[in-house]
Amino acid sequence: MTNESGRASLGRNIIATLVAVAVLAVGVHVWLNTNLLGRKEVCGGLVTTDSAEAVFSASGRISDRDGLDDRPSDQLAFTCTVELSSFLPGSDTEYLRIMGSRERGDFPFTDNGRWPSPVTMSFFSGGATGAIGSDHAWVLLPDACTTADGPAIIEGYAPEGSDPVNFTRLLTEVANTAAERADCATKQPLTAPDTLVAAPEPRQVKDGVVCDLSGLEFPGPPGDQAKAMESVQDRSSPTWSCEVSGYATYVVTHEPHIIAGIRSSPGFTKQKRVAGLQVSGFDARHVVADCAGTPTYFSMEFGQEYASAVGKPGTPRIRNLFDNFIDVAGKRFGCNAH
Incomplete structure (x- = not known):
């Protein structure tokens, strides 16, 4: 009986030890490999x-x-x-x-x-x-x-x-x-979107129409247009962009909070007219115009392909390209020279 009792006691001790080790192992796993019971x-x-x-x-x-x-x-x-x-x-x-x-x-x-x-x-x-x-x-x-x-x-x-x-x-x-x-929150908290529109895939410039804007001049030598790639965002959004890969990136936005931030920034001041429009902005290629009562921002950045083509026959000048962009894109947003 004594031997049987001793063996039973030993068995219980072994089981208790194994359970304790298992609990400890689970605890270590939870602590090291999950955030359960961690900081909120x-x-x-x-x-x-x-x-x-x-x-x-x-x-x-x-x-x-x-x-x-x-x-x-x-x-x-x-x-x-x-x-x-x-x-x-x-x-x-x-x-x-x-x-x-x-x-x-x-x-x-x-x-x-x-x-x-x-x-x-x-x-x-x-x-x-x-x-x-x-x-x-x-x-x-x-x-x-x-x-x-x-x-x-x-x-x-x-x-x-x-x-x-x-x-x-x-x-x-x-x-x-x-x-x-910072004591600058609005009464209604900001809310994140439930869905996001995917960024566009690159494609070849279609039928000579750059960025889906008829009349927009190609930002490089005419001979480069046939092989040029572009990515064009949907114009239904308040912020629109098009990139002709390596040559130029165009942006138009009338998103009110972005516009408010632009107009409130240091360095925002009156600029020379562009395509006959009165504009304000930071420089000659980052400006805001009045488009049918809606302040609208236009910008144009140039890439390495354009920089390498400067001076080649047929390559348009920066100022002419931006004037053309404002003229063509501006008409889509109700911008009228006055």
């Missing part, structure tokens, strides 16, 4: 871990590394890196970088190397104003957040392959929280 917010409370988790393509533990790096002089200027890590074999650490900053109002349309070509972005407006590309997105804060230094935006970089709708939703949530802290 990171980046000083600007980012909820639930929203961040919805953006990442994998599962793991969410943290904010060094926390929120903010600027005391401006509540809407900050950076934060959200990290998702896991100790599971084959897992890579993913990063989500979020920033708040002030920009010149036409920042998405200027070729400074930081912003993707606007034709590769899906623009949205209505509940919130912004755009998203393959891994880069931004959301404009309410007009009341604009200061003498320009409009404020929330910008983000996500791992490639992240869900774009969830990404825009996260940035919109950050924008609302940041605006509330």
Whole structure:
């Protein structure tokens, strides 16, 4: 009996030990490889871990590394890196970088190397104003957040392959929280779009009609047009863009919050007439005109192919190309010279 009792006791002890080890292993797995029982917010409370988790393509533990790096002089200027890590074999650490900053109002349309070509972005407006590309997105804060230094935006970089709708939703949530802290939020919070329009695919210039605008001059030597590729966005959106690959990128927008940010930015002033229109802007190729009572922004950036063709026979001059663009595109938006 004693031996049987001892064996039974030993068996129970072994089972208890195995259960304890299993529980410990599960606990370690939960702690290291999921966000269960983890923090609810990171980046000083600007980012909820639930929203961040919805953006990442994998599962793991969410943290904010060094926390929120903010600027005391401006509540809407900050950076934060959200990290998702896991100790599971084959897992890579993913990063989500979020920033708040002030920009010149036409920042998405200027070729400074930081912003993707606007034709590769899906623009949205209505509940919130912004755009998203393959891994880069931004959301404009309410007009009341604009200061003498320009409009404020929330910008983000996500791992490639992240869900774009969830990404825009996260940035919109950050924008609302940041605006509330800066006391410039609107009565109705910004709302992210439920769907996004896909960026257009490149194609050959069709039948000599550049960017679907009859009369728009090709931005290069005539002999290059037959082999040129272009990407053209749908004109039904408040923001329209077309890129003739390597030659030029055109933008037209009458999105009211973007226009408000442009007009409130430092350096926005009266410019020389373009195609007979009175315009204001930042320079000769980034201007706002009055189109049937609607302020409308036009811009044109040039690529390396155009730069290489300057001086070749038949290559139009920049000023002539922009005049032609304003004349042709302006008619589509009710712009009349006066």
